Amino acid sequence: MKELIAEMIKSWNEKGEIDNERLELQYKLAKEIFDKVDEGRLFILNLPTGIGKTEIFLAPFFYQFKVNDFFAGRMYIVEPTHALLTQMRDRVCNYVIGLQLDIPIGEDHGDVENPTFLYTAPITLTTIDSFAYGFLAKRVNKWWKYGYETGRYTLPVGLMGNSYIVFDEAHLIQDSVFLSPRVMGKIICNLVNSGAIVVFSSATLPKALLERLTRECKKVENLTVDLNVKSDVKITFNGDKQLTENEIDCEGNTLVILNTVERARSLYKKLRDKCKNVYILHSLMAIEDRRKVYDSVKIKMNNEDDLVLIGTQTLEVGLDFSFEKLYAEISPIDSLIQRVGRIGRRKEKKNEKSKEVNAIIFDVENNLPYLDSIIKATKDVLHSSTAYDNLVNSIDTVYDANKVKEIEEKGDLFYVEFLEYIENLHLFSYPLEDEVLVRPSNYIIIFILDDSLIESESDKELVLRKDGLDDKSLKYSISLVDNHSLKRLTTLLNGGNIYSYPYEKGGKIHVKKVTTLDRIINNALSIYVRKDDLYDEAGLKVELDKPKSESEGKKRRSKKK
Known part of the structure; x- marks a missing residue:
């Protein structure tokens, strides 16, 4: 396994020399994981930045292909943010090529065009939300047959229980009311106790966070080494x-x-x-x-x-x-x-x-x-x-305990609702209609439209090309704890040219002009806006604090033309 890790390092950082002391540490921890995968277990990989945690948690999965001694047919890499997915995918692909392994790599989360519901690629990159909602039967493959809804409600859970699951940057399983640590702690320990191998990888895991993530897990293994790491x-x-x-x-x-x-x-x-x-x-x-x-x-x-x-x-x-x-x-x-x-x-x-x-x-x-x-x-x-x-x-x-308690109290109602939901969720049951939250927020997808995407327009509708539309999107998070983010979005969009209610016709996306945002925001519908109204090279113009009139938007576009 040591040679395998060295090859990984060389394939990712061709300029750098192998640090033998660090390589020895990586080998020791990766081997410890591989040697203890005979039953469900949660490994805590809490090491400083720059040590090479990515090689440590990837090596056991790759190694089984080299020695033909398998402990998991699938690996889920769960990232806390969408921004990390592309970077991690590039890195994993680089390792697979460098090690000459024929292992397909896929992504499954809210931004993918064709969701696989966590059951396609042997290595799947996903987000905390997508992973959790797959477990909770909220993000599963469903269809209508003989007049009623059916689907593969328990397939994601079955796959998770027989997989190697890594939560990268696990300290970010956190929010303003500590809802995510409590919710994910329930989900993760359920999987560990059912036989899944799970790794938390992070440089900063407060004890208060770790306790909430692991309190119900039967087997928790701290991967510890003697480190004399001094920051320069x-x-x-x-x-x-x-x-x-x-x-x-x-x-x-x-x-x-x-x-x-x-x-x-x-x-x-x-x-x-x-x-x-x-x-x-x-x-x-x-x-x-x-x-x-x-x-x-x-x-x-x-x-x-x-x-x-x-x-x-x-x-x-x-x-x-x-x-x-x-x-x-x-x-x-x-x-x-x-x-x-x-x-x-x-x-x-x-x-x-x-x-x-x-x-x-x-x-x-x-x-x-x-x-x-x-x-x-x-x-x-x-x-x-x-x-x-x-x-x-x-x-x-x-x-400390008092500060964490202060944080948690603001999210207790959300957590009670989650406990009620999961109490009523049973194997092979239909997904419950009740709402369940992993974090105390929702989000709205905002599509930033430029001339390359607009096929035609009228007073009431825009006709858009599908190709490239997803790449023009961003996610705007709306807190359910306070109304600051909602007020900002409403102020930002008020008086502009806003479109929503998309439908497909003739291979194009049609969106209708809207005059009120309440229904769109309350139902978390997607929003389509013109780039020159609300967006520039530095992103969404969130500092705008004055409603824009429709005539102002038209003037800017006329000048641009």
Whole structure:
């Protein structure tokens, strides 16, 4: 297995030399997983960023094909965000090719055009929501026959119970009311107790989160090793300053992480005039644009060009680049550790003199979208010491029992509704009609339309091409705990040219013009908007706070033509 892991590393990072000490660690942990897959078990792979957790959790599955000793016919890689899926798919494909394995790889989640309901490819990449709703019989293959609805309601669950399941960046199974950890804890432990092999992979797992994810699992295995990992990152906390363009040095490769899309967009526009290669990446950008930014940054990094990448929480995980500098706004301590972990990740040559890597943390005017109590506790830690080890060792101090209880109480009603749902869900039963939530939010898909997609239009309808439409979409999350995100969306869309109620005719997508958003938002219907109204190269214009008239939209389009 050690040789297999070495081949994986070479195939992914051709420039880098093999670090034998790290390889030995990866081999030890991967072998430990492989040696203990005889019965259902949950493995906790909680290691610092840059250690190579991806190779550790992939190696056991690949190894069984090399030695013809199988423990699972399928592997599910469950990612917390859609942004991580493409990056992980590229990486897994690279390993499969490098190891000369004939293993099909697929994706199944809300963004795929043809859902497989988790039963096609031996390696399937999916999201937490899609995985959970497959288990809960809400995302299954259904059809009508002889006048009644039928379907493969229990097939996803049957596959999960006989599979190798990895929850990548498991610390992100989290939300503002700790609903997801409690819901996913029930689902995961049900699978483990039924025989599934599950791995949690993360660099930051607070005990409070881990306890809720594992409390009902019969067998939990902590993968531990003696590590003497010292971070070379110099961390500075500017607690009396807020992050502006004046603080940022354009030389080298620089990462800038802010807490909101509004602030990221604002800083991006200011830095374009100051720095040469400036990019922005966040969740409110269309799939196609996120992909283009990622590819552009990858090219610049390979060419060792100076660049600045600006973004939000999207940049905290799964970004397999090594930056030299980080400028970040204060965030919860586990989030902050992830941000710091994005820099100084890779040394091309073992004996090469390391460049100084710096992380500068700034204060914020308000703590949204985070809880005041968590941010205050994180600041207290930073005022005590900015050493990386101190941050890691203080996670459980920040997320103490009282703060977690305070967080949970706001989501108790959602959790009770989940418990009632799962209590009434039985093998071979029809999916229950009741609503069930994995996280305290819904989302609306917004399609950003440009001239290349619009075939024709009238006063009441647009006719759209199907090809390429999905790549122009983004997901807008609407919280069910507070109304801030809903108000922002309503204000943003109010008075513009909005279309919805899609139907297919003649191989084209037809969408109708709408005058009221209430029904669309309440029913989580998709929304179609013109690009020049609400979107630019930095994504959705969320900072717009004044309703736009229809005439203003027409004027802008006339100027553009």
